[in-house]
Amino acid sequence: GENVEQHPSTLSVQEGDSAVIKCTYSDSASNYFPWYKQELGKGPQLIIDIRSNVGEKKDQRIAVTLNKTAKHFSLHITETQPEDSAVYFCAASTGSARQLTFGSGTQLTVLP
Amino acid sequence: DVKVTQSSRYLVKRTGEKVFLECVQDMDHENMFWYRQDPGLGLRLIYFSYDVKMKEKGDIPEGYSVSREKKERFSLILESASTNQTSMYLCASSPWTSGSKSYEQYFGPGTRLTVT
Numbered sequence: 001g002e003n004v005e006q007h008p009s010t011l012s013v014q015e016g017d018s019a020v021i022k023c024t025y026s027d028s029a030s031n032y033f034p035w036y037k038q039e040l041g042k043g044p045q046l047i048i049d050i051r052s053n054v055g056e057k058k059d060q061r062i063a064v065t066l067n068k069t070a071k072h073f074s075l076h077i078t079e080t081q082p083e084d085s086a087v088y089f090c091a092a093s094t095g096s097a098r099q100l101t102f103g104s105g106t107q108l109t110v111l112p
Numbered sequence: 113d114v115k116v117t118q119s120s121r122y123l124v125k126r127t128g129e130k131v132f133l134e135c136v137q138d139m140d141h142e143n144m145f146w147y148r149q150d151p152g153l154g155l156r157l158i159y160f161s162y163d164v165k166m167k168e169k170g171d172i173p174e175g176y177s178v179s180r181e182k183k184e185r186f187s188l189i190l191e192s193a194s195t196n197q198t199s200m201y202l203c204a205s206s207p208w209t210s211g212s213k214s215y216e217q218y219f220g221p222g223t224r225l226t227v228t
Contacts, residue, residue, distance in 0.1 A: 001171070009152065032215050043116070043202055043219025044155070089154060093215060098143055098162060098208050099170065100217065104154040 002027040004092050006103025013080050014111050021106045023090035024072040030092040033066060033073045034100065038087040047088075048075070080110045115139070116220035118203055124226045131190040133223050135203030143206040144186035145217065146170075146178065148199040155202065161186055193227045200224050 003026040013019045025033075031052035036044035050057045050064045050073065057064050061080075066073040077084055087107050091100040119134035137144065143162050147155040147170075157170030159178040167178050175197060179187045186205075190197055204217040 004154075006154070034215070036219075041221065043204070043221050045219065046216045049215070098206070098215075099145065099157055099160055100215075101157075101171075102147075102155040104152055 002030060002092055002101040004090060004101050004103040006090050006106060008106060009104065010107045012109045012111060015080060015082060017080055019077045019080055019108055021075045021088055022072060023103050025092040027094065028071065029094045032093045034091050035064060035075050036089045036091065038089065044089055082110050082112055084108060085110045116203055116205055116218050118220040118223050120223050121221065122224050124228065125193050126228055127194060129193050131193050131225065133188040133201055135186045135220055136184055137205035138184065139205065139207065140183065141205035141207045143208055144180065145204040146186065146188045147202045147204065149202055150199050158188065195227050198225060198227045
């Protein structure tokens with residue numbers, strides 16, 4: 001089955017700096033790669049996703065890049081703010097399988 | 113707004129007890145999921161269901177069972193709770209179908225289960 005590895009497990013940045021979280025996947029058939037944000041005391045919430053026919057996608061301060069050849073994808077957050085502090089999860093899916101395989105999570109802390 | 117509710121935020125049970133975790137979604141989604149979340153391990157899929165009375169095993173089904181008698185409700189059952197089942201349990205739902213463009217999963221707030 002699919003295996004998703006996520007790094008780093010913790011990340012601290014100064015407010016205004018950029019943050020990058022990286023994931024690799026094992027199944028070359030995977031074609032859908034979402035990123036979820038989990039705030040304290042809440043369930044994860046989708047913040048951005050990308051499909052395998054696209055190399056990059058942006059939504060305001062967040063962007064995701066995908067390298068299918070290397071089987072890795074990354075989340076980029078620019079101009080970080082304290083409210084970006086949360087746990088971020090990457091995931092992968094073959095789409096037809098309905099279910100997601102999640103990475104181990106990254107605790108992002110934005111220092112004021 | 114999609115709403116996924118879970119019956120309890122915190123639950124404390126004794127070893128050997130039968131435990132029921134309930135999940136209800138209000139958006140008529142076909143698919144429902146149960147995950148457990150442990151530090152350093154991310155979210156691991158226990159079971160999922162793509163239709164009423166249908167269920168499929170996820171990555172870690174041992175020690176768990178599920179029930180989906182109605183489309184909006186998906187229950188996770190620990191037949192005989194053990195201390196290694198102490199964890200955060202998250203329920204999710206998704207409208208995904210073969211013709212759908214949306215794969216998004218909507219999560220509940222989670223149930224923190226402690227087995228002593």
